[in-house]
Amino acid sequence: MNPDAREGGVAVAPSPPHPLTLSCLAHGRSGDKGNHANVAVIAYTDAGFAWLREHLTADAVAAYLAPLGATRVERFEAANVRGLNFVLYDALAGGASRSLRTDTQGKTLAVALLRMEVEVADASSMRR
Amino acid sequence: MKRVRVGNGCGFWGDNLDAPARLAAAGRLDYLTLEYLAELTMSILAVQKAKDPAAGYATDFVGVLGRLAPVLADQPKLKVVTNAGGMNPSACGRAARDVLAKTGLEAKPVAVVSGDDLLPRLDELAAAGHALNHLDTGEPLAAVRDRVVSANAYLGARPIVDALKAGAEVVVTGRVADASLTVGPAAFEFGWGFAATDLDRLAAATVAGHLIECGAQATGGLWINADDATRLGDVGYPIADIAADGTFTITKPDGTGGAVNAETVAEQLLYEVADPARYYTPDVVADFTTVRLTETGRDVVAVTGGTANGVTDTYKVSVAYRDGFMSAGTLVIAGPDAVGKARRSGAVLLERLRHAGFTFAATNVEVLGAGDCVPGVVEVVSDPPEVVLRVAVRDPRRAAVERFTKEFAPLVTAGFAGTTGYTTGRPPVREVFAYWPALVKKSCITPEVRLL
Secondary structure: OOHHHHHOOOOOOOOOOOOOEHHHOEEEEEEEEOOEEEEEEEEOOHHHHHHHHHHOOHHHHHHHOHHHOOOEEEEEEEHHHOEEEEEEEOOOOOHHHHOOOOOOOOOOHHHHHOOOEOOOOOOOOOOO | OOEEEEEEEEOOOOOOOOHHHHHHHHOOOOEEEEOOOOOOHHHHHHHHHHHOOOOOOOOHHHHHHHHHHHHHHHOOOOEEEEOOOOOOHHHHHHHHHHHHHHOOOOOOOEEEEEOOEOHHHHHHHHHOOOOOOOOOOOOOHHHOHHHEEEEEEOEOOHHHHHHHHOOOOEEEEOOEOOOHHHHHHHHHHHOOOOOHHHHHHHHHHHHHHHHHOOHHHHOOOOOOOOOHHHOHHHEOOOEEEEEOOOOEEEEOOOOOEOOOOHHHHHHHHOOOOOOOOOEEOOOOEEEHHHOEEEEEEOOEEEEEOOEEOOOOOEEEEEEEEEEEEEEEEEEEEEOOOHHHHHHHHHHHHHHHHHHOOOOOOEEEEEEEOOOOOOOOOOOOOOOOOEEEEEEEEEEOOHHHHHHHHOOOOOHHHHOOOOEEOOOOOOOOOEEEEEEEEEEEEHHHOOOEEEEO
16 A cells, blocks of 8 residues: 555555466466367465365366366366366367367467466465 | 487477477487377378378478488487378388488388278278277267278387387388387387286386477477576477386487476376376376376486376277368457457458358357457457457358358458458368267287388
């Protein structure tokens, strides 16, 4: 808060906290197999992985990426690399050969998912 | 202790043309692998071969081999394993032999691996009860049989081992699983078999092959945290340095750009994977969840632990069939309200086509710059100064798609203020080949190895 503004008697609302996104906690990569896409989300720390495991459910990812029209989202764990792997069935509008989208192969799904806003009380132990 | 260094200098047809020779020159490699075949590539090659019996392979490889010639002359022990043969490994092998002969390397034996092409055998297989049902829908291939242009089984590492045993120094294959290009050399050098007791080592080498098969994607390409310091302009291509027990390190040539660290390797480990505990290849079902990654030096990651989760009695088959035509064109629309004007331009374009009597089986209007790359998920947050309008259509009728390609130019004068970017002319029409994944019993397929 600007101290001068306070002295002047003008109420200044504190700026909203910068929203935390999944990208603060994790990195990842996405690709295709036919008309299915996979999105890997990999935590930077053990604490971050524990958070992802609890909160980044298949349902949460399905809801966030719902406009893509996947028929089903399945989550697999690769705890050895602190990774969650999401398979989005029929999410690519036909896949590499038939899709009319620019991103026929789901290459940008990982960076899109990492923009998801997350609510974490204290992310200090989860950052890179 | 003997180790085998396998470097992959090509991750797909279209990859950097200089990478193979640069990697081979600096990588101290025993084997250079070059991967050219994506799911879609085989159908394109099949159509080329139907028009010209001498065509149907990844022609880039012939030029690459020419560039490699001085390196191969300097390093007589270096061997090359590639799936550039595509739909016509024999023709590719002959072209490779001709290039070697022209560059004084005629003594290098070339072997051709084939037997993956099931197109001539589809009716025979169907008659024998192999329906090649769609892996997802269960529908028998008979539904699209008359439109099939290619059908290839993904062969494994065994025929590559056989080719190397026969003395080949350049191995040209058709459709072989990408990771098997690495498993083959490792199995040959270390004398591994393909029995139950060998599966863990085959799985470990499969992890190595999977990590390097996409070229620079293991060495900093697509890395989320890549920045200027990553020096992607001079990116080094990946090397798997494999020990007899299947453990290995991933690295890249000294002094090159890019990065090899636990992040780049973990991202690639899960790339194009479904269940990481079951990564199916013709050689083994590999369990990626037992892999351990340890950074052991600058741009060196030690990889241990990849284990087997059994082996299947089937090969995956990739079938492609004709599915109409498509085209996609772009224009640039400048603001204010670039996003709104671009959406209206797309609608106007399709409306004019309707007036001309053309509707399409499928259409898609995207406003790139407004979040449409992942449509509906990422929202536009401001009024961007300009956006790219992209309109795509698909239809069984080529004539309708041809007509579509002629509707972009009129928007330059009969569209909204701020329309530009019609510089590349009418977009091309391309034939659509739909993808049909299936399985076939391994007992139906006999891989062939021929030394030229």
